[in-house]
Amino acid sequence: MDAILAQLLNGLDKGGAYALIALGLTLVFGTLGVVNFAHGALFMLGAFCAVSFRYLITLETVTVDPTQTTAWGTALEVRTPLAQTWFGDWGAVLIDWSVPLSILLAIPVMLLVGIVMERGLIKHFYKRPHAEQILVTFGLAIVLQEIVKAIFGPNPISQAMPSALRGAADVGALIGLAPGALTYPLWRLVYFLFSAGVIAAVFGFLRFTTFGMVVRAGMADRETVGLLGINIDRRFTIMFGLAAVVAGLAGVMYTPLLPPNYHQGMDFLVLSFVVVVVGGMGSLPGAVAAGFLLGILQSFASMNQIKSLLPGIDQIIIYLTAVVILLVRPRGLFGRRGMMEN
Amino acid sequence: MALFQLSRRDALILAIFALVVITMPVWTAPFGANYPGLMQKFAIYAIFAIGFNILFGLTGYLSFGHAAFLGVGSYTAVWSFKLLTMDALPALLFAVLISGLFALAIGFLSLRRSGIYFSILTRAFAQMSYNLAYSVLTPITNGETSLQLTLQDPRLIDLALAPRGAGLPTASLFGMSLSGLSGFYFCAVVLLIAFFFAQKVFASPFGMMLRGIKSNQMRMSYTGFNTRPYALTAFVISGMYAGLAGALLAVTDPLAGAERMQWTASGEVVLMTILGGVGTLIGPVIGAWLIKYFENIFSSFNEGILGRFFDFVPAPLHDTVVAIASKFVGEGWQLTLGLLFVLVVVFLPGGIMEGVRRIGALFRRRGSPPKAGAMRVQPAE
Amino acid sequence: MTTSERNVVLHVDDVSKNFGGLHALSDIDLEVEEGQTHAIIGPNGAGKSTLLNVIIGRLAPSSGAVVFDGQVLTGRKPHQINQLGVARVFQTPEIFPELTVLQNVMVPAFAKRDGAFRVNILRNVAGEAALRDEAEAIIEDVGLSDRRLSHAGSLSRGDKRRMELAMCLIQHPRLLLLDEPTAGMSRHDTNTTIDLLKKIKARGMTKVIIEHDMHVVFSLADKISVLSGGRIIAEGLPDDVRGNIKVQEAYLGGAHRLEATH
């Protein structure tokens, strides 16, 4: 029982990442009708926003302290991180919390990246066949990841989580189990709550703002909304930027769990397409539900009992699910009937 | 015999193509590409791309997982070397057979959907093959260390005929060693056969039906065609081509690793095909050659070579230019590849062959604009 | 006359089709006799195209069945229905835009000759002289000879429609379904098409034709069914239908005027 609960929890953080990426993919597909193979790269870019942010605030200034000397009699060089120079003692706190704080950098950067991408390239592909959209965004994904590789190098760069969030939470105690029976790393809990928060924000935004209402109407029937004289294109551009931000945030917060590497976008891309397909192409709740579902499924598949029963299942479970869903129920769990059903 | 008949035009094309391929060591010399290792790759990847084009170019189904068949072909060939004989023919035969069966199974399932769903399904199957090759299938694939020849291999047929020699053997054809230039000529002959077969497919009623499926699948079924077995046949044929190419890779270098099944390899063959010209016979060959050539040249560049290359740039700018350029070569070759991908899809969706056609049309009737969009990339939906 | 004497080849037997709450077809019964031209007329949205979709297997009926020449069509795949000898011209042309006109017309000929699936890579399309001649003759019949090497996608809407007709005719179907075959055509082309359809009729091909152009309807039809709101509201010989008051009403509500001349 505890073991099952533990696996359930283990799937939540990964599920959160899948859900956030799939949410953006679905938004873009639903509004713009574009199949974006570069969406995983946005997740990766988000992760490297966190890397850059930490790099910036830990840049060091070198000063010479004449009052102290080293053993060799030269003046001691003191290296102070930029953050400390600017903010004094708060600087150390700042560095400690750099991962969550880099959200402040990631939001404008990802918004900009998204808008530039949409205006510069994607918008020319609205009317072109899906195959060409796949090809061009696939090429774009390669370009983005190779640029990151050229700048940050091929090796993963690990990011520390804030020291306060390093331990594990005794989740078991909360639900009446013996203390210590069921613990869960704090940061994973944070990630799950964070993704839930972002998802709620996106849904709230779509539900309760006029902007969101227009976008939802546009997703349902683009032609009609266009006929109303509403400039749907501008909104869709912003939508694309928003999807980029969501993917980027997913990437930022994921860095303590997976040291950012340049190819993680491609790794997550296929997975999140699978998530979209399982949830139902074009269905936002579907994307979220399927994201968590697959995250949990994957964590169950990596249990030793299951692996010994079905060797290798942990390696393929997600793809297998997608294949089964596509063949048995092509519109996915939540997809509308007739929506891309062939 | 009908099997060997070609229209006069196709026969001419085949003859010219044969001439070009056979004289490859001559005309690649000025480019510094006339060493066997590279020319073997030219031949092998051309086969891969020609086969891929039968599925994507003719039938309109965009597979993102064809590297899986390449990998299966390589593994099969190496096993044939290890268990039976170093002779290349059985290796190719088994590879084509096994990858064909593999394609039959994957195609049967994937072709139940079209459009992006098909692409995602093929991608998912390839990813599963790759993951499994690295994990539970290590007894067959030898995992990360790659499948290689060893001194203890049984090689039943070879060792029945002759005692085990010292050192690792190389692939052969009826006792003739296939290393170096003879290896290239072997690949070249296989390429010509593969090209001829593709010509037959293109010119046949079967090929015409595949074009019909790409153009309007619904019309095909209301016209009385059962479209799924047609598409499946095209899928299996292209899977066999990939398996053949994989086996040849093993012939020229008896080693098979799972990285051959990676998404980059699947993406590369897509790029070769669209760069040369989707749906044309020669296009994929040109695409494969260009990409393999530039991959080879670019990835061997380093800052020293670049520095000399940009000697004409004035001193203050020189280092900057070299620094920027160096990001696109060597390790950064993939970046160039990605850019190329984007540029071709945006500006020349019909690939080089369309470019040639446009220029040709421009010369033929000056002033009148060339007919655009004749060869767009089209999904089957 | 009894059924056996009349030799009915197509039975539409109590067919209904609902789209969600919309009753696109309600209890349709239709009998088409061998060699006759049966016209179906009715205002926009009456369910005419839906009826054809049910016959050729594009849509499954909610209830009822379609029987052609003693074979139940309902539940069969579109290609099987075609192989039984049923061909259709669509309301919006369904063609192969990337292929030439000649290739467009040759493709259906292969389905007729080689069946639903045949991997034939030994032959060469260029060597199929007999099929090619036949295709060229039919292209000539529909008046597209000068365009036979053009890409079909570049044809005008009217020409596409004529080509689609040729694609059906080359299969010598026993039952030809035509969904507004002259829409988008000039007066002159319409008349040519009427003549062509009359010629096929002389060869004994059974046809179901949907038309808004009453000139075409009254030139060709042996029998007319009037569809409105998913029901057949009148049926009979052309002259009977012309004078039918219910039909006048259905049309006055719609966009068309029931007149034999324009």
Ligand SMILES: Nc1ncnc2c1ncn2[C@@H]1O[C@H](COP(=O)(O)OP(=O)(O)OP(=O)(O)O)[C@@H](O)[C@H]1O
């Ligand atoms: N696939 C479908 N899904 C939902 N509703 C449909 C579908 N096909 C047709 N309809 C509806 O069924 C009704 C009948 O449509 P149908 O196309 O058969 O009319 P029609 O008589 O051919 O009209 P027209 O003269 O305009 O061609 C219409 O209200 C149409 O909107």
Ligand SMILES: [Mg+2]
């Ligand atoms: Mg209609």
